[in-house]
Amino acid sequence: MYLELSTSDVIILSSAAACLVAIVLLEMLRVVIPDVYEWVADHAKVKRETREGQAALERLMAVNRENAAQRDRRSAERFRMKSQLARLEMTLSAVERDRVEVWHELGRQGVADSLYTARVANRILADQSGRDFDSAPSIWRYTNNVRIWAAGERPARQMLNAEFSPDSGFAVQELTFVTSARSMDGP
Known part of the structure; x- marks a missing residue:
C-alpha cells in the first residue's frame, strides 16, 4: 500500500498542518500570555516595592545616624559634666580637708x-x-x-x-x- 500524494495534496496537507500548529500556538499563547503579563506585573510590583523599601531604609538609616549622633553628643556632654562634677567634688573635699x-x-x-x-x-x-x-x-x-x-x-x-x-x-x-x-x- 502506497500512498501517492500529489503536489497539490502536499500543499493542502502542509497548509492544514500549519493551521493546526498556528491554532495550537495561539491556544498556548492565550494560556501563557496572561501568565506572562502577570509575571511582568509582579516583576514591576516587586521592583517598585524594592525601590520604596530601599528609600524607606535610606530614610531610616539617616534618622538612625542623626539619633546616634545626638545620643553621642548627649553622652559626651554627660561625661564632661560628670567629670567636671567629680573634679569639683575633689576640689571641695580638698579645700574642706585643708580648712578643717x-x-x-x-x-x-x-x-x-x-x-x-x-x-x-x-x-x-x-x-x-x-x-x-x-x-x-x-x-x-x-x-x-x-x-x-x-x-x-x-x-x-x-x-x-x-x-x-x-x-x-x-x-x-x-x-x-x-x-x-x-x-x-x-x-
Missing part, C-alpha cells in the same frame, strides 16, 4: 614630758565617711592631728600605736617634736 583640722590629745603634761605632734589618717574610715555620712565619723575626712605629752619619742610612738592601732587601719604620717616642758619652767 581635728586635734586629739594623748597623755597629760608632766614635769619631764615633751610635746609631740603627729598626723594620723585612716583611709578606710575616710572613704566610708565620704560615701555615707552615717557609716563612719566624719572627722576622718579632715586632717587629724594628735598632741602627745610623753617623756620621749619612743613613749610617744607607743601611745600613738596604742590609741590609733595600725591593725585598725590607722597610719601615723609624721611625728614631730614641738617643745619640752622643762624649757617652759625657766626663770
Whole structure:
C-alpha cells in the first residue's frame, strides 16, 4: 500500500498542518500570555516595592545616624559634666580637708614630758565617711592631728600605736617634736 500524494495534496496537507500548529500556538499563547503579563506585573510590583523599601531604609538609616549622633553628643556632654562634677567634688573635699583640722590629745603634761605632734589618717574610715555620712565619723575626712605629752619619742610612738592601732587601719604620717616642758619652767 502506497500512498501517492500529489503536489497539490502536499500543499493542502502542509497548509492544514500549519493551521493546526498556528491554532495550537495561539491556544498556548492565550494560556501563557496572561501568565506572562502577570509575571511582568509582579516583576514591576516587586521592583517598585524594592525601590520604596530601599528609600524607606535610606530614610531610616539617616534618622538612625542623626539619633546616634545626638545620643553621642548627649553622652559626651554627660561625661564632661560628670567629670567636671567629680573634679569639683575633689576640689571641695580638698579645700574642706585643708580648712578643717581635728586635734586629739594623748597623755597629760608632766614635769619631764615633751610635746609631740603627729598626723594620723585612716583611709578606710575616710572613704566610708565620704560615701555615707552615717557609716563612719566624719572627722576622718579632715586632717587629724594628735598632741602627745610623753617623756620621749619612743613613749610617744607607743601611745600613738596604742590609741590609733595600725591593725585598725590607722597610719601615723609624721611625728614631730614641738617643745619640752622643762624649757617652759625657766626663770
